[in-house]
Amino acid sequence: MIITNLTGGLGNQMFQYALGRHLALKNKTKLKLHFTNALFNTKRDYELSIFDIKATLATREDLNKMGVMENRIVNRLLYLIEDRLSIKLNKKIVTERPPYRFNHSVLSLTDNIYLQGYWQDENYFKDIENIIRKDFTFTNPLDEKNRQIVDLIKKTDSVSIHVRRGDYVSNPLTKAKLGVLPFGYYKKSIDKIKKMVKKPVFFVFSDDIPWCRHNLKIGDNVYFIDHNKGIYSYRDMQLMSLCRHNIIANSTFSWWAGWLNDDKRKIIIKPK
Numbered sequence: 248m249i250i251t252n253l254t255g256g257l258g259n260q261m262f263q264y265a266l267g268r269h270l271a272l273k274n275k276t277k278l279k280l281h282f283t284n285a286l287f288n289t290k291r292d293y294e295l296s297i298f299d300i301k302a303t304l305a306t307r308e309d310l311n312k313m314g315v316m317e318n319r320i321v322n323r324l325l326y327l328i329e330d331r332l333s334i335k336l337n338k339k340i341v342t343e344r345p346p347y348r349f350n351h352s353v354l355s356l357t358d359n360i361y362l363q364g365y366w367q368d369e370n371y372f373k374d375i376e377n378i379i380r381k382d383f384t385f386t387n388p389l390d391e392k393n394r395q396i397v398d399l400i401k402k403t404d405s406v407s408i409h410v411r412r413g414d415y416v417s418n419p420l421t422k423a424k425l426g427v428l429p430f431g432y433y434k435k436s437i438d439k440i441k442k443m444v445k446k447p448v449f450f451v452f453s454d455d456i457p458w459c460r461h462n463l464k465i466g467d468n469v470y471f472i473d474h475n476k477g478i479y480s481y482r483d484m485q486l487m488s489l490c491r492h493n494i495i496a497n498s499t500f501s502w503w504a505g506w507l508n509d510d511k512r513k514i515i516i517k518p519k
Contacts (some may be wrong), residue, residue: 264278268382405449409500491508
């Protein structure tokens with residue numbers, strides 16, 4: 248049994264699932280998921296139920312086998328102790344350590360482990376890319392309004408623009424760690440797309456559409472998508488993945504939208 252700790256938003260949970268799925272397949276064992284909300288980050292919920300994933304939620308018995316406590320606060324404190332102080336208290340728990348880059352040895356891990364970290368690197372699941380793409384199939388049918396947007400996306404040289412603000416602005420810890428991309432990034436990206444694509448039609452997705460309307464001077468061929476909110480915010484990822492090209496933000500949500508885009512001619516512009 249492989250148990251993957253899920254924390255953070257949808258994009259983070261997708262990376263965490265993808266590594267767990269790879270290791271479960273390699274070890275011919277089951278994958279279980281354990282959702283715990285990070286102590287100091289923006290409050291999140293379990294979000295992978297929108298996909299056709301191949302895993303179930305870990306039970307109390309499953310966690311006990313790994314020596315993992317159900318208490319969220321205790322779990323996160325133990326994570327910080329190992330992450331920051333390099334003190335390992337449980338050999339079955341594998342914690343991602345800085346520098347947070349691809350660690351090939353992780354793919355050699357065997358059965359009966361509990362994974363905790365963000366694992367934000369495509370190399371952790373590149374070998375099973377087709378399986379992950381199938382697992383991350385959106386299962387819920389689109390509503391009428393989103394179907395209309397998809398029709399526009401499909402019949403134009405569609406370009407998604409994702410502007411992540413929200414907790415990047417309001418949460419001091421997130422703001423200090425990641426920060427909002429400068430306006431210049433979007434201006435240069437839009438100008439670049441206009442040079443590379445004959446008749447681009449832009450679709451803007453953001454958690455702050457009023458800011459985008461005021462600041463992004465794109466022209467006439469632009470749609471601001473502002474109706475997918477709350478539990479339906481994942482629809483923005485689905486719509487972005489259907490665009491021909493993507494201008495992404497410094498966001499895992501944004502990254503996955505570009506990755507799920509299966510257009511072989513796609514242009515993806517991303518921040519350094």
